Amino acid sequence: MVITSTSNQQMKHIKELLNKGKERRKEKLFVAEGIRMVAETPRERLEKIYVSESFLRNQPDLRGLDLSEAVIVQDQVFRQISDTQTPQGIMAIVRQSEQSLENILAQEDTLLLFLENIQDPGNLGTIMRTAEGAGVTGLIMSRDTVDIYNPKTIRATMGSLYRMPFVYVDDFCDTVHQAKKKGVCVYAAHLKGTEYYDRKDYRQSVGFMIGNEGNGLTKEAADCATDYIRIPMSGQLESLNAAVAAAILMYEARRQRHL
Amino acid sequence: MVITSTSNQQMKHIKELLNKGKERRKEKLFVAEGIRMVAETPRERLEKIYVSESFLRNQPDLRGLDLSEAVIVQDQVFRQISDTQTPQGIMAIVRQSEQSLENILAQEDTLLLFLENIQDPGNLGTIMRTAEGAGVTGLIMSRDTVDIYNPKTIRATMGSLYRMPFVYVDDFCDTVHQAKKKGVCVYAAHLKGTEYYDRKDYRQSVGFMIGNEGNGLTKEAADCATDYIRIPMSGQLESLNAAVAAAILMYEARRQRHL
Numbered sequence: 001m002v003i004t005s006t007s008n009q010q011m012k013h014i015k016e017l018l019n020k021g022k023e024r025r026k027e028k029l030f031v032a033e034g035i036r037m038v039a040e041t042p043r044e045r046l047e048k049i050y051v052s053e054s055f056l057r058n059q060p061d062l063r064g065l066d067l068s069e070a071v072i073v074q075d076q077v078f079r080q081i082s083d084t085q086t087p088q089g090i091m092a093i094v095r096q097s098e099q100s101l102e103n104i105l106a107q108e109d110t111l112l113l114f115l116e117n118i119q120d121p122g123n124l125g126t127i128m129r130t131a132e133g134a135g136v137t138g139l140i141m142s143r144d145t146v147d148i149y150n151p152k153t154i155r156a157t158m159g160s161l162y163r164m165p166f167v168y169v170d171d172f173c174d175t176v177h178q179a180k181k182k183g184v185c186v187y188a189a190h191l192k193g194t195e196y197y198d199r200k201d202y203r204q205s206v207g208f209m210i211g212n213e214g215n216g217l218t219k220e221a222a223d224c225a226t227d228y229i230r231i232p233m234s235g236q237l238e239s240l241n242a243a244v245a246a247a248i249l250m251y252e253a254r255r256q257r258h259l
Numbered sequence: 260m261v262i263t264s265t266s267n268q269q270m271k272h273i274k275e276l277l278n279k280g281k282e283r284r285k286e287k288l289f290v291a292e293g294i295r296m297v298a299e300t301p302r303e304r305l306e307k308i309y310v311s312e313s314f315l316r317n318q319p320d321l322r323g324l325d326l327s328e329a330v331i332v333q334d335q336v337f338r339q340i341s342d343t344q345t346p347q348g349i350m351a352i353v354r355q356s357e358q359s360l361e362n363i364l365a366q367e368d369t370l371l372l373f374l375e376n377i378q379d380p381g382n383l384g385t386i387m388r389t390a391e392g393a394g395v396t397g398l399i400m401s402r403d404t405v406d407i408y409n410p411k412t413i414r415a416t417m418g419s420l421y422r423m424p425f426v427y428v429d430d431f432c433d434t435v436h437q438a439k440k441k442g443v444c445v446y447a448a449h450l451k452g453t454e455y456y457d458r459k460d461y462r463q464s465v466g467f468m469i470g471n472e473g474n475g476l477t478k479e480a481a482d483c484a485t486d487y488i489r490i491p492m493s494g495q496l497e498s499l500n501a502a503v504a505a506a507i508l509m510y511e512a513r514r515q516r517h518l
Contacts, residue, residue: 122381126503130499130500132492132494133492133494133496134493135494156500158496158497158498163495198514231392232517233392234393234513235391235394235419235422236418237391237419238417239417240392241502244388247503247507248507248510251490251507255457
């Protein structure tokens with residue numbers, strides 16, 4: 001059987017999961033797109049795979065994927081459902097999975113990232129991607145941070161979504177305090193910081209707090225930090241992009257840990 | 260007089276300048292949007308300012324802008340012309356201005372960025388913004404790099420567009436060679452690099468070459484470099500976002516120069 005209409009129930013379901021965070025949260029599902037994302041999905045979390053007719057015809061490198069139970073979709077329908085401009089012809093419905101805060105905080109030599117209210121899906125995905133590269137051990141996000149299962153975020157993670165431990169928390173400040181009790185030194189990236197980020201020692205357990213793109217950290221959140229740090233800026237710039245600021249801090253920690 | 264239709268010649272002109280790089284290049288003009296970008300535009304480059312009716316009514320902080328010759332546009336028309344989702348109600352047609360390669364290369368203690376075929380407008384803008392913060396002295400772009408006057412790029416620069424010297428060059432490799440002749444040590448960020456970026460000394464004149472988001476540097480370009488460097492990555496990541504990679508390198512240079 002081939003799905004030939006966008007009004008097919010399964011197609012409508014995918015469209016909802018792509019467009020509506022609320023629907024994703026309710027069903028604890030999301031949509032992974034592209035051969036790489038689908039192939040990297042842990043098998044036990046794969047609910048259903050959809051492929052376009054031409055995808056099947058082109059006999060792509062399946063990277064070990066089993067398509068015997070995949071649902072086939074007409075090319076034109078697939079293109080209309082897809083969230084990308086040039087769809088590869090494969091997507092999957094995948095079960096969400098969060099790590100527990102306890103596990104994230106129980107690790108040794110932690111390098112944590114605390115994100116408060118990051119709103120740009122691309123920024124969040126880029127931060128997660130960079131975090132994997134920098135050796136971050138966990139990503140802790142305030143509840144009002146953009147949905148990590150937003151299709152734009154997923155694309156920007158380049159697969160880190162499946163490898164980087166992350167959790168959304170209801171009480172951001174309380175979580176910072178919990179981390180501090182476990183011996184994590186939590187630094188708030190803040191324009192009020194008097195000490196430059198590269199003057200601190202990040203070889204012990206540390207965390208970095210990064211705030212919203214436009215407004216930075218709330219006063220309440222910044223007050224929870226062990227200390228403020230600042231990334232110096234030449235010229236007349238008032239701030240750096242949130243993903244860039246996070247990258248500079250994470251990679252400084254990585255640099256120090258590998259000296 | 261108030262412009263009341265999107266088919267007004269001036270409105271059509273703005274739309275063309277927003278949407279078409281070719282048109283921008285032909286006329287050597289571009290559109291700056293938002294009070295901050297317009298206010299930061301050097302006066303001698305301002306061709307014409309457009310404001311919405313409600314912008315005028317709200318008596319905003321004009322940051323020294325003179326609106327006496329501004330053209331007034333109906334709110335609804337302004338919204339349709341604007342490239343942003345929630346327009347502030349002010350935009351301007353601005354004359355393009357490039358620095359000369361000679362001037363950029365003539366500086367002392369240069370910190371240069373060589374961008375080859377960066378395609379994402381947001382990435383390019385973010386790179387320029389970060390470059391200002393890191394104290395980069397000039398941005399050199401291959402001709403096939405995305406247009407710096409793309410509205411998305413302009414927004415992402417956060418005003419750095421007016422402060423960071425930049426130039427597009429026809430012969431990318433020849434330009435790298437010219438810089439090397441002036442004593443600039445040019446490093447190619449490359450997965451083939453065996454030495455980590457933080458093991459090099461960037462306190463002399465240096466340049467970093469960053470390649471296309473998907474493919475990295477072309478072999479031809481990478482071969483022009485003085486040396487390869489690599490940003491180490493933990494986990495299973497294959498690459499970093501181009502703007503993130505550029506930020507890590509630029510800020511490592513800044514860190515070393517301010518020790």
